[in-house]
Amino acid sequence: MALVAIASLKAGQFDPTLYAGMQWRLAGPFRGGRVSAVAGVTGEPGTYYMATPGGGVWKTTDAGEVWQPIFDQVPVASIGALAVAPSNGRIIYVGTGDFGIASTSWGAANLGDGVWRSDDGGGTWRHIGLSETAHIGAILVDPTNPDVALVAALGNAYAPDPHRGVFLTGDGGQTWTKTLYKDDTTGAMSLAYDAALPGVVYAALWHHQAALPPAPADNDQAGGAIYKSADGGQTWQALSGSGLPTWPMGRIGLAADNGRVFAIISRDQGHTDHLQGGFFRSDDGGASWRSITEDPRLEPGGRSGYFDNVWIDPQNRNVVYVVHTSFYRSIDGGETFEALKGSPGGDDYHNLWINPKSPCVPIGDGKGCLSSEMILGADQGASVSLNAGQTWSSWYNQPTGQMYHLSTDSQFPFHIYGPQQDNGSVEVSSRGAFGDISFLDWRPSMGAYEYGYVVPDPAHPQWLFSSDDGPAIHRRERGTWQTLDVTPYIGAGGPYRYLMGPWWGSVQPPFVFSPKNSNILYDGAQFLLETSDGGLNWRRISPDLTVRPDLPMRPLPDGKTSRDWAAISAIGPSPLDAGLIWVGTDDGLVQLTRDGGKNWQQAAIPELKPLDTISIVEASPFNPASAYVVMDRHEWGDFRPYMYRTDNYGRTWTAITAGIPDGSFVRVVRADPKRQGLLYAGTENGVFVSFNDGEEWQSLQLNLPTASVRDLAIRDGDLVAATFGRAFWILDDLSPLRQLNAQVAAAPAHLFQPAEAVRVRRDTNSDTPLPPEMPAGTNPPAGAILDYTLGAVPSQPIELEIYDTKGNLVRQFSSAPIPENVRRPEKWPTISDYWMANPQPLSTHVGMNRFTWDLRYSPPPSVEHSYPMSAIPHETPAGPEGPLVVPDKYVVKLTVAGQTYTQPLTVVRDPRETTPPSAFAAQLSLEQKLMAGMRESYQAYQAAKEHGAAAADQFAELNGRLSGLATDVEGADATPTPAMYDAVRRELELLTSRLHTSK
DSSP: OEEOOOOOOSTTOOOGGGGTTOOEEEEEOOOOOOOOEEEEETTEEEEEEEEOSSSOEEEESSTTSSOEEOOTTSSOOOEEEEEEOTTOTTOEEEEESOOSGGGGGGTOOOOOOSEEEESSTTSSOEEOSOGGGOOEEEEEEOSSOTTOEEEEEOOOSSSOOSOOEEEEESSTTSSOEEEEOOOTTEEEEEEEEBTTSTTOEEEEEEEOOOOOTTSOOOOOOOOOEEEEESSTTSSOEEEOSTTSOSSOEEEEEEEEETTEEEEEEEEOOTTSOOOOEEEEEESSTTSSOEEOOOOGGGSOGGGGGGOOOEEEETTEEEEEEEESSSEEEESSTTSSOEEEEOOTTOOOEEEEEEOTTSOEEEOSTTOOEEEOOEEEEETTEEEEESSTTSSOOOSTTOOOOBBOOOEEOSSSSOEEEEEETTTEEEEEESSOTTSEEOGGGEEEOOSOOTTSOEEEOSSOTTEEEEEOSTTOEEEEETTTOOEEEOOSSOSSSOSOOOTTTTTOSOOOOOEEEOSSOTTOEEEESSSEEEESSTTSSOEEOSSOTTOOTTOOOEEOTTSOEESOOOOEEEEEEOSSOTTOEEEEETTSOEEEESSTTSSOEEOOOTTOOTTOEEEEEEEOSSOTTOEEEEEEOGGGTOOSOOEEEESSTTSSOEEOOTTOOTTOOEEEEEEOSSSTTOEEEEETTEEEEESSTTSSOEEOOTTOOSOOEEEEEEETTEEEEEEBSSOEEEEOOOHHHHHOOHHHHHSSEEEOOOOOEEEOOSOOOOSOOOOTTSOOEEOOOSSEEEEEEESEEOSSOOEEEEEOTTSOEEEEEESSOOOHHHHSOOSSOSSOGGGBOOOOOOOOOSEEEEEEEOSBOOOOOOSOOBOOSSOOTTTBOOBOOOOBOOSEEEEEEEEETTEEEEEEEEEEEOTTOOOOHHHHHHHHHHHHHHHHHHHHHHHHHHHHGGGOHHHHHHHHHHHHHHHHHHHHHTTSSSOOOHHHHHHHHHHHHHHHHHHHHHO
C-alpha cells in the first residue's frame, strides 16, 4: 500500500484533499454577459473568440452555436483585449484586465496581470509579461509576423502608475519596450493599423484614473489624444488641431485604411450626464480632420467611457461600423448611418471583428460590397453573423452573466434569484425535471434592475420583491407577472437617502426579510425602514444611522457639496432573536438594535474610516452576540481583504482574514447554519472556507473558475455562489465540511455520515431529448451522495454496501474495474456514444472521494439493453435498471483493508409528493416479482440457446416484456394499478408455463 500522509495544517486548517472530491456545478443561466473583446480566425470561417470582463476567454468552432471556455487554467477572470495573429490563426494574445473606469461605480475591479499567449488555438497558455499594467485596452498583432505585437496599457485605475502607454514586442512577448507614454495617470486605450499601409499605426491615449472617495467614480474623463506611428509603433507623433476638437477629449476609438482615418471622440463633462462628442474623419493620414456626420445617435452620451469604437470593413473602406446602444453601419464613408442591430432599452454594443477574407455581399448602385462574416460583442454576449448582419447567432448560450446578489427560496428544488448586469434579473431552478437545467428551468424578468436585489417573499410564495432603477422596490406577482410599486417614497426628492443615490439614477438600497418573522421586510435608507404588509405601508424603526461628526463633504452632480450623503449599505437581522438587527453603512459605521428598533447602539470597528463601505453584515446563527462584517476599500485602490468578527455585540472586533491573499478582497461572508465556526467567504478571485470562525482561511475554489464571487447563500445543505462573469454555481452537499475534524484527518479511512437523500428520478422527459448543442446547467446527483476519505492508496479493492433495516443487502459497489460488458452492456448501440453513461468503480484517491448511489437495487439480467428517451449527454444509463428503494432508513458500510466503517442513511420521498409508505412498498413488491421473473427468463434463455434460436427467443421475448412492465410500474410514485397487477400475473404465469414445457 502506498502511504501518503494527510495531516492538519494549522490548528484550524485541513489538507484540501480532505474535501477535494466535492465539485461545483454550473446552474446557469445561459444568457450572455458583457463582452470586452472579440476576434476570429481568417482561414476558419466558424472559429471565433470572445473575451469577457469577468469570465475569461471563450471559443466557438461552429459560428456561435456552442461556446466553450478556454482560459480557465489561468487564474485571471477579467480580460480587456484579445487578438489572433492574422498570419497564424493558432496564435492568440490575451490582455488581462478590462478597462476600469466605466465599471468602478458598479464595484467591478477588473484587475489583470498582463499578457498571455497561446500557440495552439487556446489549448494551453503562457504568461508573457506586462504584469503590472492592471488594465489593457487593445492588442494589435502584425499582419505578417505573429511575434510582433502592440499592447495599449491603461494602467492602474486607482493610483498613479508608470505602467501605462503603448508597449511593443518583436519576439513574441519575451521582451517589451514602452514606445508611447504621457504620464502616470494617462493610459492607452485604442490601437489601429492602417489596413493598406504597412507600418502605419494609430493610437489613442485616455486619462485612466478613478476619482477616489469622497468624489464619486467618473467614467467621463479627459486626457484623450491621438498619435501616429509610421514605423510599426516604434516612434510616435501627436496629432492635434487641423479640425480635431478643441474641447477636452475623452475616450477615442480609431480605424484606418489607406490614409482614411475615423475617430469617434467623447467629450469630457465630468459627472454630468450629457450627449457630447463627435465622429471625425481624415482622408490624409491624420493631417486634417472634419466632423463627418451630425447623427446624434453616434454621440457617446452620458457614458462616454463605455462606447467609442469604430471599424472599417476590410473589403470596402466606405463601409463603417460604430457601436452604441445600437450597432450602426454606414455605406457612404460615415456620412449617414442605419441601425443594424439594437433593441428597445439599449443592448450596448462594444466590439467587432470582421473576417477580411469572407465572401462579399454586393450592396448595389456601384457601392461595392459588404464583408459577410463578423462577430459582435455586446452587453448581452457575443453574436456571429455570416450574412453581413442580416441575422445573428444567439447569445442565449453563454453562461457569462455578471450576477451581483442572490437569494433562494424554500421550495423543492430550491430556486435561485438575482440581478444580472446589463440584462435585468433571473430565476433559476437548482434542479431541472428533465435531467439538467435547460431553458425550461429558468426565466428572466424578475423585475430587478442590474445590480439590485431579487428576494422571494417567504410568507407569500406568489410574491417577489425586487429593486428597480433608482430606489424603487417592486412587488411582482407570480403567474400574471404584474408589478406593484411599493417604494417607500415615490417621486423626486423625498426624505430618504440611498446608497450611491446622489450620483447615479440607479441605486442599490439593501432589503431583506426577517428570518424570525417572514412577514417583515427591512429596507435601508439613512434610516432602517420596515413593512409587514407587503410594502403597502412603511415605518421608520431607527434614527439616521449614518451620522458621524467626521463625515467629509462630498461633491454632488450639480457642483455643490454636501455632508448628507451616507446611507445604509448592509442589513443583518439575527436568525436567533427577532429584535436583534445589525446595520452597516457606507460611511464605515456598524450599529445594532436588540429590541426591534426602539433603541440603537454603535458597534464601532476602530479601523474603519468615514469613507469605508460595509458591504455585508452576517448575524451568527449560533450566538446572538456574534456577527461578521465585510468592508471593501477597493475603490481606494486597496485590494486587501477586510473582515471582522465580534462575539460581544460589537464592543470589540477581531480581524479575521488570515489565509486570504492580498488582491482577493472580500465581497461576502456567510455562516454555516449547521456547524458553528464554519464560514464561507466570496472574494474578488474565488471562494474560501474557514473551520475556526475566521481565524484561518483556505481555498474552497475546487473546480470553480476564477471569478469575482459577489454573493453566497446556503440552502438545503448546498452552497450557492453568484459570480460576476460566470453566472450561478452550486456546491452540492456540504456534509464533509460540516463533519471534518482532526480525527477524520488523521484516520486511515473515514465514511462521512450522508445527508438525507431525496428519492427523485434522474430524468422524467418523455419526448425526444434536447440535443447536446442546447446549453444546460448541471443537475445535482440523483441519489445518495456518499463521501469517504482514504489516508493511503489501498492495495486491495474497497467495497461500499447498502443494507436495509432488516439487514438485507440492497446494493454493493467496488473499486475493482467494471467489466466492459457491464460498463457498456449494449453490444451494437443504435445511438451516439455521447449519450451513454460511463459507469466508474469506486475511486481510491488519497483524501476525499465522492460516490453517488442512484437509490436503486442492482440491475436485473437482461437479454436486450437499450437507452431510454429520458436521455442526458454522457449520463444516460443502459436499461433496464433495478427498482428504486422505498423511503426508509438504510445502513452504509465502507470496507477498506479489512476495516469496516458504518453510517446511517435516510431516504425520503420527494417533498412534492404525498404518496403513502404503503404505495411505495406495494410498488417495490411488484417490481421485485418482475426482477425475479427476469432472472428466471434470462437463465432459461441462456440454457435454451444450446437447443437453437427458436427455443431461446421465447424467453428473450418474455424477458423484454417483463422489463417493459417494470418501467411501467415505476413510472410514478403510486400504488400499481389493477391493470399492472393483471399484466404482471399473466406474464409470470406464461413464464412458469414455458419453463415447465422446456424441461
